[in-house]
Amino acid sequence: MDEQILLENLRQAVADTLTRTEGVLALRSDHGGAAPHFFKPGDDLSDLVTAPRYPMAMILDTLGDAWPEARLGVVARGCDERALVELAKRNQVNLDNIEIIGFACTAGQATECRCTQPYPDALVAGEATEGVAEDPRLAELEAMSFAERFAFWSSQYEKCLKCYGCRNFCPVCYCPTCALESELWVETGVLAPPFPSYHMIKAMHMVGRCVACRECENACPADIPLTTIFSALYRDTAEKFGYVAGRSVDEKPPLLLSLSGTMED
Amino acid sequence: MNYRNVLTVCPYCGAGCNLYLQVLDDKVVGVLPAKQHVISKGSLCIKGWNAAAFVHHEDRITQPMARRNGGFEPIGWDEALDMVTDKLAEIRQTHGPNAISFLSSAKCTNEENYLLQKLARAVIGTNGIDHCARL
Numbered sequence: 001m002d003e004q005i006l007l008e009n010l011r012q013a014v015a016d017t018l019t020r021t022e023g024v025l026a027l028r029s030d031h032g033g034a035a036p037h038f039f040k041p042g043d044d045l046s047d048l049v050t051a052p053r054y055p056m057a058m059i060l061d062t063l064g065d066a067w068p069e070a071r072l073g074v075v076a077r078g079c080d081e082r083a084l085v086e087l088a089k090r091n092q093v094n095l096d097n098i099e100i101i102g103f104a105c106t107a108g109q110a111t112e113c114r115c116t117q118p119y120p121d122a123l124v125a126g127e128a129t130e131g132v133a134e135d136p137r138l139a140e141l142e143a144m145s146f147a148e149r150f151a152f153w154s155s156q157y158e159k160c161l162k163c164y165g166c167r168n169f170c171p172v173c174y175c176p177t178c179a180l181e182s183e184l185w186v187e188t189g190v191l192a193p194p195f196p197s198y199h200m201i202k203a204m205h206m207v208g209r210c211v212a213c214r215e216c217e218n219a220c221p222a223d224i225p226l227t228t229i230f231s232a233l234y235r236d237t238a239e240k241f242g243y244v245a246g247r248s249v250d251e252k253p254p255l256l257l258s259l260s261g262t263m264e265d
Numbered sequence: 266m267n268y269r270n271v272l273t274v275c276p277y278c279g280a281g282c283n284l285y286l287q288v289l290d291d292k293v294v295g296v297l298p299a300k301q302h303v304i305s306k307g308s309l310c311i312k313g314w315n316a317a318a319f320v321h322h323e324d325r326i327t328q329p330m331a332r333r334n335g336g337f338e339p340i341g342w343d344e345a346l347d348m349v350t351d352k353l354a355e356i357r358q359t360h361g362p363n364a365i366s367f368l369s370s371a372k373c374t375n376e377e378n379y380l381l382q383k384l385a386r387a388v389i390g391t392n393g394i395d396h397c398a399r400l
Contacts, residue, residue: 033301
C-alpha cells in the first residue's frame, strides 16, 4: 500500500516536472524488470516504477553530454542524488539543468544495501528512514588479524573475471582513459588481474567519491564484496577530514586538497 | 532527443545473458546489464559489457565481399549466395561431402543452428558441423 502511494506521488511529481523540462529519466517496467527510460511530456506514466535500481546519475551524465542545453529531470534515490553531487563537483554534470525528484528507500532496502543515508535531500515521495550506523561488514573485517584479512582479500580478488563491470556500472567513474586499461598497471589477457594493484587502483579512485550505491558489487559476476573497502574509505575520510562524499557540491574532496593542517592525527 | 533501452540477448557465447542496449539519438552508445534476467541477474562478463562495440564500428562489413584482383570487392547478396552454392556443389562433386565442414554460432537461435546442421547432414551429407562456443 505504501509502495502504491509512493508511486502515485512520484508520478504526480514527474508529471509536474515534465511541464518545465525536456524529459525525466526514471525507471519503466520492462519484460519482468525495469530499465531506465526517458519520459517525455505527454507520455503515459503508469508504467513508471522504482525497482530494480539502476545508476541513474551515470545515465544522466550520458544524456547531459549529448544534450548540454537540455533541462532534464531525474527520479533519484539518496545514492543517485549523492552521485550527481560528486559528478557536479568534477564538472561532469550541470546541476543547474537538472531537477531531482527524490524518493526515500524503505528501511528494508536500506538494510539490504547497508546504506547510511537511504534518502535524498530533494525528497518528494516516501518517508525518510534512518539507515544503518555503519556498514556491518567493516566490524567483521576489522575483527580479523592482518594475515587473515590479507588471505581474505587474496581469495576474493582471485575470483575476479576482469569484466570491468564494477567500473562500467559505477556512477562516479567517468574518465575516458582509465588506469585499469593501461598496460603499465594491468596486463591484457591475464587472469586474475594483478593483486592487489588492480583493485587498489579502483579503491584509490573511490576515496572521497564513492557514494555507497553498491552497484559495482551487485554487478560483480564473482560476488566480490567490493564496497567493504569503500565503506572503510568513506568512514576514514569522514573521521579524518570531516568530508562526506555526495553531501554538498561545495565540499572539496580531501585528495584534491593540500595536506598541511588538514589531518587531525 | 531520444533515449531508450532495448532488451536483447548477448551475441557472444551460448550462456544467453540478457542486456540492454542504450540507444541515444538512434545510435547504440552502450550496454546496461538486465537485472531481471534469470541467467545473468544484472551481471555481465567483459564480452557482454562490450557487446555493442561493433555495431557502429568503422571496420564492420555490412555487405558481401568477394576476393578479386588481389583485394576485396563489394558484391550483391544474390551474386554472393550463387557463388557460395556453386562452389559448395563443385567441392562436393570433386572431393566428396566430407571435404566440407560447417561452423555455426552460439550467436544464432536454436532454430537457426538446427537448420545449419540440417543443411550439413541432409543436403551436403557430412557430419562436419560444429559451433563457435567450442573454439
